Amino acid sequence: MSNRVEHVTPALLRAWGLPSPGESKKTRGDVIVVGGSRSSPGAVLLAGEAALRVGAGRVALAVPRSIDAQIGVALPEAGVFALPDDAAEPFDEGLSERVATADAVLVGPGFDDSDETRATLLSVAAAAPRCVVLDAYALGALPHLDRGMLPDAVILSPNKDEAAILLGREVETGDATAVREIAARYDAVVNCYGVVGASGGAAWRVDGGGGGLGTSGSGDVLAGAIAGFAARGTGTERAAVWGAWSHARAGDRLTDRIGLGFLARDLARELTPTIRDTLAHPA
Secondary structure (H helix, E strand, C coil): CCCCCEECCHHHHHHHCCCCCCCCHHHHCEEEEECCCCCCCHHHHHHHHHHHHCCCCEEEEEECCCCHHHHHHHCCCCEEEECCCCCCCCCCHHHHHHHHHCCEEEECCCCCCHHHHHHHHHHHHHCCCCEEEECCHHHHHHHHCCHHHCCCEEEECCCHHHHHHHHCCCCCCCCHHHHHHHHHHHCCEEEECCEEECCCCCEEECCCCCHHHCCCCHHHHHHHHHHHHHHHCCCHHHHHHHHHHHHHHHHHHHHHHHCCCCCHHHHHHHHHHHHHHHHHCCC
């Protein structure tokens, strides 16, 4: 296995391109974001908006019943499903069908209880999704879950602390060896602070982003972007790379334009022009 890490450039991404959008929202990919809590209702909103901003055609949000009405008003472009009041209960037929038919299912943003998150992830797995993206508390549940219950297509988006949980030891920022090790252990594609690793050993590095990305909700935007690219049909590796690139470059653009202090919602809105300009000409 090569130790080479490929540096991501606009030229590489232009060579990859993105799948054709087709003629309707159904051909641009369907994402469902499963997460949220009364303490963190905004996380699913940021993730859902990011998925739409990178070109996904449809987004639904599955959230606790205590916040579903407010969530529906806050992001009118998304469908809304209520999670079971008891996380150990199975999903109802409508939610199970949506999870099974979605092109990408993002689990984790906004959850704040580890046991409930694990139970919900088990229900997601039982619905047999095509592709799952795990973030936040869902990553903490993964070491206690049979990997065989999840689909072949799995993308993980940990921060440094979550990467340490997945690996069982401390992980330094930018450690490609550790990212590859996580990818191999969980047979997944992993993005951690701009290093993307695949279970087969391939790895990419995305530079940029800066300190501005260290803001509340930034990781939710990143996870939503990755899910959106995956739903569009890029494949898991390219979804993680495109997500990492567009997130980092959006941060650079905002820093250049307005300086430190931009919000995660600003990042989500900057994704669309970032992708357009990346495909059009060198950054």
